[in-house]
Amino acid sequence: MDVKQCNTLDEARKEIDMVDEEIVKLIAKRNDYIKQIAHFKNSVDEVKAEDRINDVISRAREQAIPLGLSPNLINDLYVRMIDAMVESEVAEFKNAKNY
Numbered sequence: 756m757d758v759k760q761c762n763t764l765d766e767a768r769k770e771i772d773m774v775d776e777e778i779v780k781l782i783a784k785r786n787d788y789i790k791q792i793a794h795f796k797n798s799v800d801e802v803k804a805e806d807r808i809n810d811v812i813s814r815a816r817e818q819a820i821p822l823g824l825s826p827n828l829i830n831d832l833y834v835r836m837i838d839a840m841v842e843s844e845v846a847e848f849k850n851a852k853n854y
Contacts, residue, residue, distance in 0.1 A: 793847035794847075794848075799845055812837070815830075
């Protein structure tokens with residue numbers, strides 16, 4: 756992972772702002788795929804796929820370690836993100852199935 760060596764506080768903050776923009780775009784992209792997935796499922800229980808959620812969080816925790824990130828931080832972020840996206844997916848599912 757390449758990280759630019761910054762020479763000033765402002766420069767570092769600008770780099771962080773650009774990284775944050777990319778993070779938000781990636782989260783939005785992930786959410787768009789979640790909405791697509793809702794159309795392939797047959798029930799709300801299938802939308803709330805606990806095994807899949809646990810696999811995704813476990814994989815993210817494992818990826819964090821070699822990057823020097825706290826797996827607990829990643830866990831907490833993913834739990835919050837997935838909870839919100841499951842709500843979005845349930846709404847998308849219900850709209851698609853005309854509940």
